[in-house]
Amino acid sequence: ARAVMLEDDGRRSLIISCDLLGLSDTVCAGVFDRVAPLGIAPDDVMLVSVHTHTGPVVKDHEGCGVPDENYVAGLAEKISRAAELAADDLDEVTGLSFFSRELGGGAATEKKGDAVGRLKHGFATPGAGSGYIYNRAIQDGPVDGTARGFVIARGSAPAIAVSNAACHAVFNAVIPDVSADYPGAVNRRVDATGRRSIFLNGACGDIDPAEKKREAREAFAEAIAGVFSGEGRPLPLTIKSGAIPFELKTVVMTRGERHAAVEASVARAGGADKPAARPALVWEKNMLAREGELTGREAIRARYVILGGVPIVSMPFEGYTRIGQIIREITGRADALVLGCQEEMLGYLPTKDDIAQGGYAALESTYLYRRLPVEPGEAERLGEALGGALKTILAEG
Numbered sequence: 001a002r003a004v005m006l007e008d009d010g011r012r013s014l015i016i017s018c019d020l021l022g023l024s025d026t027v028c029a030g031v032f033d034r035v036a037p038l039g040i041a042p043d044d045v046m047l048v049s050v051h052t053h054t055g056p057v058v059k060d061h062e063g064c065g066v067p068d069e070n071y072v073a074g075l076a077e078k079i080s081r082a083a084e085l086a087a088d089d090l091d092e093v094t095g096l097s098f099f100s101r102e103l104g105g106g107a108a109t110e111k112k113g114d115a116v117g118r119l120k121h122g123f124a125t126p127g128a129g130s131g132y133i134y135n136r137a138i139q140d141g142p143v144d145g146t147a148r149g150f151v152i153a154r155g156s157a158p159a160i161a162v163s164n165a166a167c168h169a170v171f172n173a174v175i176p177d178v179s180a181d182y183p184g185a186v187n188r189r190v191d192a193t194g195r196r197s198i199f200l201n202g203a204c205g206d207i208d209p210a211e212k213k214r215e216a217r218e219a220f221a222e223a224i225a226g227v228f229s230g231e232g233r234p235l236p237l238t239i240k241s242g243a244i245p246f247e248l249k250t251v252v253m254t255r256g257e258r259h260a261a262v263e264a265s266v267a268r269a270g271g272a273d274k275p276a277a278r279p280a281l282v283w284e285k286n287m288l289a290r291e292g293e294l295t296g297r298e299a300i301r302a303r304y305v306i307l308g309g310v311p312i313v314s315m316p317f318e319g320y321t322r323i324g325q326i327i328r329e330i331t332g333r334a335d336a337l338v339l340g341c342q343e344e345m346l347g348y349l350p351t352k353d354d355i356a357q358g359g360y361a362a363l364e365s366t367y368l369y370r371r372l373p374v375e376p377g378e379a380e381r382l383g384e385a386l387g388g389a390l391k392t393i394l395a396e397g
Contacts, residue, residue, distance in 0.1 A: 002187070002198040003082035004152070004160055005038075005090060006239045006307070013044045013241035013305055014083055015162075015312075017198050019180035020049045022345040023075075024059040030076025035083045043243040046303040047079075048314050049341045050183035050201045052169040059344065061368040062279040095153035096308045097232030098335060103145045103165060103223045104131025123357060126210035132220045133167045135321065137206035137354045137361065142321040144202060147227040148337055150235075150307060151195065161195040164337045165224045166202025166321065171209045171217030182209075185221030190228065199224075203340045205318035205348050205361060235308025243301045244313075244389045246382055248346070250372040252296040258287055265364055279367035286370045294372060302386055303342060304393070311390050314339040315382065317349035318361070323383040330387025331394060347371050349379045 001018045014035060032042040049055075057065040058072055124141065126134040135141030149163040169181035180187070183199040190197035209216055253261070262280045269276035287294070305312040311333055315323070317340055324338035347369035348361035355362040355376045363373050 001079040001082040003086040004162065004198050005040075005083065005086040006241075006305075007090060008237075008239045011044070012038065012040045013046075013239055014038075014040050014086070015046045015198065015200070015305060016048070016079060016082060017183075017200055018047075018049045018079060019052060019184060020055045020058055021051055021053060021064075022049050022058065022341055023047070023343055024072070025344045027058060027072065027076050027079070028343045031079050031083075034076060034080035038083060038087050040083075043301075043303070044241045046241070046305055046312070046314050046339075047343050048200060048339050049345075050169055050180060050199060051204060051318070051341045052172075052179065052181040052183065054169075054172045054175055054177065054179040054181060056178060062282045062370070063275070064368060089157060091154040091157040093152055093237055094155055095151075096235045096237055097151045097153075098235055098308065098310055099149045099151065099227045099230060099232045100335060101147050101223075101227045101230060103133075103147050103220070123359065130210045132210060132216065132223065133207050134210050135206050136208040137320070137350070137359050141206060141353075142325060143207060144321050144324055147224045148335060149227045150310070151228060151232055159195045161190045161193075161197050161228055162200065163190065163197065163224055163227060164200045164202055164339070165220075166204045166324070166338075167207045167209060167220070168204045169201065171212055171214070171220065173212040182217045182221045182224075185218055186224045189221060189225035193228070195228075200312070200337060200339050201341060203315075203319035203321055203324045203338050205340060205350070206320045206354070235310065238306070238308055240306040240393065241304060242393075243303055244386055246300050246302060246385050248298045248300050248382075249375040249378055250294075250296050250298065251375055252294055253287075253372060255288070255291075258284055261363060265367070280364070283367040283370055287372070296372075298346075300346065302382075304390060306390075306393065309394070310335050310337070311394065312337040312339065313386055313390060314342040315349070315386070316342040316344065316346050318345060318347065319349045319382075320351045320354070320379050322351045323349065323379050323386075326380060326383030327387040327390065330384065331391045333390075333394070336390070345369070349374060349382065351379045352376045
């Protein structure tokens with residue numbers, strides 16, 4: 001994990017980025033408890049993961065590996081150590097600048113699917129002009145092809161470089177190694193310039209690499225790290241942080257509806273004896289055991305940091321690009337950093353159009369997370385709620 005601690009007028013804020021797929025509530029609670037003696041309240045901690053698919057498993061997602069109990073037991077302490085080192089490294093800030101650059105990326109131009117007209121993760125494939133990344137879920141869907149970042153200059157200590165872009169960390173495809181994927185490559189490049197790097201992944205739920213190979217990973221990382229080669233925009237030395245509450249609506253499915261969905265998934269897998277069918281079958285049993293808890297409403301909290309007037313906001317989902325677009329439109333801040341994979345992830349948050357076309361994120365991904373699907377429109381509604389809240393916070397100064 002990497003961490004940056006910010007202090008203004010005695011109040012501290014903390015951003016932690018972990019080289020993991022995601023975290024668990026138990027690990028997050030352990031981190032919050034351990035950083036509290038540093039003078040940081042939970043609402044002032046932005047705890048996110050880069051969502052690498054080649055990182056250690058922390059939470060049991062059916063079909064995605066088994067967590068090492070000893071590793072997980074010590075994880076909160078390891079993550080908190082980054083915060084402790086950041087506290088020891090505090091120094092007077094002498095300058096704050098914002099950077100951005102276009103990376104490329106664009107809409108896919110070709111559909112493909114299996115015999116029933118669908119892919120595992122989406123309906124789109126990268127077109128010839130897609131650049132580094134593409135929207136895997138929606139034909140001609142949006143892509144945030146912008147790298148954003150801050151440089152925090154300090155009195156006698158090395159500057160801190162905070163970088164951000166949005167893409168699933170799956171350039172490595174399938175490898176037998178533990179790797180932070182492209183976020184790790186970004187950090188290595190920025191560290192080599194003498195700055196201390198921390199990378200924050202954006203809303204990447206519908207965004208994939210156009211090419212999943214090492215050379216593409218390194219080129220994408222080089223492009224992101226290059227955001228700091230341009231001229232930065234000076235920002236005021238201000239900081240504000242906190243949490244934004246939201247009530248998420250999920251679909252309350254009947255037993256019959258759940259069973260029908262599982263039967264369809266099992267058929268696509270080729271039968272109940274196939275490994276690909278297991279997540280659906282386990283999900284059905286889990287939903288049955290938890291029926292009394294499935295109310296269709298769930299209280300969640302997003303986190304925000306306003307750094308030099310620039311919003312950074314995170315959510316506990318593999319969020320879609322459109323959510324970030326809505327937030328930037330409402331706030332009028334094209335420079336806003338919109339992050340996913342906060343704390344324990346609650347799964348994908350697909351947009352209405354992907355739900356309507358029966359995309360992977362709409363239902364089948366919920367088997368891994370053992371959750372109910374979200375109601376259509378929840379992604380857009382969250383974007384509107386966060387955008388409205390941030391607009392009010394920004395207006396307060």
